[in-house]
Each structure stands twice: as C-alpha cells, then as structure tokens.
Amino acid sequence: MTTSVSPADDEAGRIRRALRERACAERLALPDERRATLTEQLEAHLDCLLARLAPHALAFCWPYRAEPDLRAWMCRWLVGGHSRVAALPVVLAKATPMVFRRWTPGMEMVFDRHGIPHPPDGEAIVPDAVLVPCNAFDAAGYRLGYGGGYFDRTLALIDPVAVGVGFELGRAQTVYPQHHDRPMQWIVTEAGAFPARPHAA
Secondary structure, three states, rough: OOOOOOOOHHHHHHHHHHHHHHHHHHHHHOOOHHHHHHHHHHHHHHHHHHHHHHOOOOOOOOOOOOOOOOOHHHHHHHHOOOOOOEEEOOOOOOOOOOOOEEEEOOOOEOOOOOOEEOOOOOEEOOOOEEEEOEEEEOOOOOEEOOOOOOHHHHHHHHHEEEEEEEEEEOOOOOOOOOOOOOOOOOEEEOEEEEEHHHOOO
C-alpha cells in the first residue's frame, strides 16, 4: 500500500532540494582564496563561542564538497587544553545513528563509501558539542545536509550542543524543516555566532 504525498509536502521537498543544490553550487564556485578568507572569519567566531561553551569533547566533520575546512582550527583548539578531545563521525550502517571516534592529527584513517576519511577503530565517544556542517540553514537553527538524516538520528540519541557551521550564502528564510529534523542551538558563519531563534521558523 502506498502513501500519498500532499502537494504541500511535495512542494516543500522540491524547495529543500533546490536550496541544497543552490548552496552547494555556490560554495563549490567560491575561489579558493575567498573560501579560505571566509573560513578564517568563521573560525574567529567559533573561538569566541567555544570559549563560552567550554566543551571537553568536541566533534567536527572532515570537509566535504568545499565545506569550511576546520582541520587546522581543530588542531589549534586541541593544543589549547591538555584534556581536550576531538572526534569525527563514523557511519556504521545506512539509516542508523552515527558514532563518534577520537581523532588525533596525523592518525591513520580509512575511507567510507563517500570517500570521507574517519578513524578506523576505537571506542565510541559522546561529544559535549558537535560542529555540524550546513548546506542551507535558517534563523530557527534548522539545516539542510545531504538528505540522509544521519545527524538528526544521532543528535536525537546523544543530545549534545549542536553548532551548525556554514557560509552565509546558505542562509534562507526557512528550510521547511520536517517533523524529525533536529535544530541546531547555534549557527556560526563568517558573519558571527547566532543562537537559534525557534520562533523564526
């Protein structure tokens, strides 16, 4: 038995796909020098926010499709405190929550089916905060990833402070969140660190 999709839901899905594709295309089109400059500006706002949040274990994502490259910034964050731990997400199976494994600079990595590297083994870490890449996002803290729902499932399970990171070119009035979408508590771009405003949706 098939379930019909209402025209409103179908239209929202079309808009979400268009927002994602536009944001990815504009990000990929950025000249390398411009992307580096925007990333440096974003990192400065991350410094201020992380000083406030003071996480012990912080998860981030390996850059994919011209997303902000936070690897050098994460190395600097790690040396700022001897007890700090960095982690990367690992997809164990399709349509399941991810796990986070400890990452250290220079460690041996393996690649997932998308060609994204991650730690090959190690016990699962529950991060205090997660830096979540955004393609498109809105002021309410909702984001568009790549449509797999991995972060929504994972954040619902472990409930860390979720910090969306992306460039201002991905900002939208709304991303038409679905009922299972998990909003970020913060959005950080080159323009600043913004607390989510739930009533902005």
